Amino acid sequence: MSAARRRTPFLDRRQAGSLLADELVAMKLFDPIVVALPRGGVPVAHEIAARLGAPLEVFGVRKLALPDRPEVGFGAIAEDGTRLVDPEGARVLGLRNGELEQITAREWAELRRRIELYRDSRPAPDVRDRTVVLVDDGVATGLTDAAAIRALRRQGARRVVLAVPVGSAIAVELLRQEADTVVTLRIPARFRGVGDSYLDFRQVSDQEVNDALARPARAAA
Numbered sequence: 001m002s003a004a005r006r007r008t009p010f011l012d013r014r015q016a017g018s019l020l021a022d023e024l025v026a027m028k029l030f031d032p033i034v035v036a037l038p039r040g041g042v043p044v045a046h047e048i049a050a051r052l053g054a055p056l057e058v059f060g061v062r063k064l065a066l067p068d069r070p071e072v073g074f075g076a077i078a079e080d081g082t083r084l085v086d087p088e089g090a091r092v093l094g095l096r097n098g099e100l101e102q103i104t105a106r107e108w109a110e111l112r113r114r115i116e117l118y119r120d121s122r123p124a125p126d127v128r129d130r131t132v133v134l135v136d137d138g139v140a141t142g143l144t145d146a147a148a149i150r151a152l153r154r155q156g157a158r159r160v161v162l163a164v165p166v167g168s169a170i171a172v173e174l175l176r177q178e179a180d181t182v183v184t185l186r187i188p189a190r191f192r193g194v195g196d197s198y199l200d201f202r203q204v205s206d207q208e209v210n211d212a213l214a215r216p217a218r219a220a221a
Helices: 003-007 013-026 041-052 087-092 099-119 143-154 169-176 206-214
Strands: 032-036 056-058 061-066 069-078 083-085 131-135 159-166 181-186
Touching: 013 041, 013 131, 013 159, 013 181, 032 041, 041 056, 041 131, 041 159, 041 206, 056 099, 056 206, 061 099, 061 143, 069 087, 069 099, 069 143, 083 087, 083 143, 099 206, 131 143, 143 159, 143 169, 169 181
Parallel strands: 032 056, 032 131, 131 159, 159 181
Antiparallel strands: 061 069, 069 083
16 A cells, blocks of 8 residues: 555445455465454545455444543443553543443443344354454554454464554554554544545444444455
8 A cells, every 4th residue: 555545544344344454364364263353444444445345343342431522531441341451541631430340341231232133133253263353443542452452362263464554653552562463544644633634424323333233244345
C-alpha cells in the first residue's frame, strides 16, 4: 500500500476491510477463522472473511469507562470473563471503592445481551489450535482488543493476528506485545480518533451485525 494511499481516509468500513484483506491474503495464513469485535469490526471482518474464504464469527468485548465519561476507557471485559484494567487510568479517573465492580457488572450485562442477540443460541467460536484473525475497525487505547486477544489465547488459539485499519501509535505498540502479528494500514502521527480516518463512520446497528453474520462471507468472495 503506497504512502499516499495510507494518508487517504477510507470510504467506509467495507473498503477498509478490502484493503486489509489484500495484506492478509499475501500472508498465506493456514486455515484461519475471522473473529470480529462488534459492532464496528463486523463490516470490516466480512470483507476479510470473504477474501480469505474463512468462517466469520463475533467475539464480545466491552469497554470499561465512567458512566459520565464513556469516551475515556480504563479497561475492558471479554465475554469469557477476562478483564483487563489499566491501574494508572483507573487511578487518574478517581474510581472509588466498589465503583469498578459496579461498572464491570453493568457492562457485563450489556455484553451478554449483545452476544445472545448476535449468536442466536449458537455456541461461541471454537478457536482451539486455530489461526485467529481478530478484526476491529480501529484502536485508540487498545484495551478492548488486548482483552479479546488474552481471552482467545485462554481458549486455545494457536496464533492471533490482529487486523485493524487504523490505530494510535500507543495502542499499536501495546497490541504488538499481545498479538502474534498486528496488521494495520494507518498509524497517524497526530491521532485524534478512529473516526477521523473514515469518510463514512456511521454507527453500525445490531441489525447490520446480524445481517452480516447471516450472510455467509464465503459467498462474497
